[in-house]
Amino acid sequence: MKGLRERLEKHRGAGLYRSRRLAQGAQKPERALDGRRIVNFCSNDYLGLANHPEVVAAFRRGADHYGVGSGSAHLVAGHTGAHHALEEELADFTGRSRALLFSTGYMANLGVAHALLRRGDAVFEDRLNHASLLDAGLTSAAHFVRYGHADLASLESRFANVEFRQALIVTDGVFSMDGDIAPLPALSRLAERHDAWLMVDDAHGLGVLGEFGRGTLQHFGLDQRQVPILMGTLGKAFGTFGAFVAGEEDLIESLIQFARTYIYTTAPPPALAEATRAALAVLRKEGWRSTHLQTLVDRFRKGVTSIGLPVLDSITPIQPILLGDAEQARQVSEALLERGFYVAAIRPPTVPQRSARLRITLSAAHKESQVDRLLAALADTMGGRAGGGG
Numbered sequence: 001m002k003g004l005r006e007r008l009e010k011h012r013g014a015g016l017y018r019s020r021r022l023a024q025g026a027q028k029p030e031r032a033l034d035g036r037r038i039v040n041f042c043s044n045d046y047l048g049l050a051n052h053p054e055v056v057a058a059f060r061r062g063a064d065h066y067g068v069g070s071g072s073a074h075l076v077a078g079h080t081g082a083h084h085a086l087e088e089e090l091a092d093f094t095g096r097s098r099a100l101l102f103s104t105g106y107m108a109n110l111g112v113a114h115a116l117l118r119r120g121d122a123v124f125e126d127r128l129n130h131a132s133l134l135d136a137g138l139t140s141a142a143h144f145v146r147y148g149h150a151d152l153a154s155l156e157s158r159f160a161n162v163e164f165r166q167a168l169i170v171t172d173g174v175f176s177m178d179g180d181i182a183p184l185p186a187l188s189r190l191a192e193r194h195d196a197w198l199m200v201d202d203a204h205g206l207g208v209l210g211e212f213g214r215g216t217l218q219h220f221g222l223d224q225r226q227v228p229i230l231m232g233t234l235g236k237a238f239g240t241f242g243a244f245v246a247g248e249e250d251l252i253e254s255l256i257q258f259a260r261t262y263i264y265t266t267a268p269p270p271a272l273a274e275a276t277r278a279a280l281a282v283l284r285k286e287g288w289r290s291t292h293l294q295t296l297v298d299r300f301r302k303g304v305t306s307i308g309l310p311v312l313d314s315i316t317p318i319q320p321i322l323l324g325d326a327e328q329a330r331q332v333s334e335a336l337l338e339r340g341f342y343v344a345a346i347r348p349p350t351v352p353q354r355s356a357r358l359r360i361t362l363s364a365a366h367k368e369s370q371v372d373r374l375l376a377a378l379a380d381t382m383g384g385r386a387g388g389g390g
């Protein structure tokens, strides 16, 4: 097609070309990628639940009972007892009045912004928010305003310069490419002062932070009044697929009435809801998973610091090593792959220009020996770069 080839070649020339690798076997750390045995260090399956026998069994039972497809949208005839029970359990888990399932996190974020915001409103977003949140704000009817990363002074100054009827502040709970945690207590006080709504996307905090993995809000002890809109995804620590929004009755009813990404799409398979219910149950009873994960995070940080690599400041399983140059990040990722470790190079536009990085994620499914071997491979491929030498 006219013009596409040139554009693709330019993209390749800039070191930004992306291609998919073929993953084989079950979703767990040791698997084959493009036919090569590797240990995976870039899955978001933080608790190792994606391939948990009880989760798999629940999925299978759900399919035996319901069949595979839901047949229609939630508002037509697709909303089953499995979906409904999962919503009640998610509301209970997050300590909120109600929860509403969405097919994906991307759709949940679009749904919230489009349902709640109207012309004359303003949406304020952290500049490092996940792409789905930025897209949600940009395509909403509201005036879109970005503020500096986790920067309350920057947000305050944006408020001083924008006129609006209703404001919505939107942030990741744990930033997906950096692993740091949003300053939620301060954001909630600022929101209250300006009579603004606050929305937290806790895709990377749920299952990981807080008691029983109840997430970033629980980590800070924030309730539904302080943070009225919580979005969570099910495809990360919960090990399944999909997303939900949780909050007060009027929020959930508004989404059911007005969120087009909720209304005009087929309900996810009921068997998937059964699998997620099983994941929630496992999360509650296998507390060793988050303890082991924390041990691995501490072990990795100690190791990577002693090698002297530029690891970002993060207490979460997201442990990025900042390289800057996109082509260099690609080469290091390739060198690690040769040694049997898969660590994706994250490049612009997923992250800002000149901040390409290796995004290493740890999982309760990893063994300490695998983390140690990754550290050795990192020292081997990047040790020469330590101490600001390159």
Ligand SMILES: *Cc1c(COP(=O)(O)O)cnc(C)c1O
Residues within 6 Å of the ligand: 103, 104, 105, 106, 107, 130, 132, 133, 172, 176, 201, 203, 204, 233, 234, 235, 242, 243
């Ligand atoms: C993964 C992710 C999403 C999108 O969720 P999907 O269910 O994969 O569409 C949204 N927000 C954040 C912060 C994420 O990391």
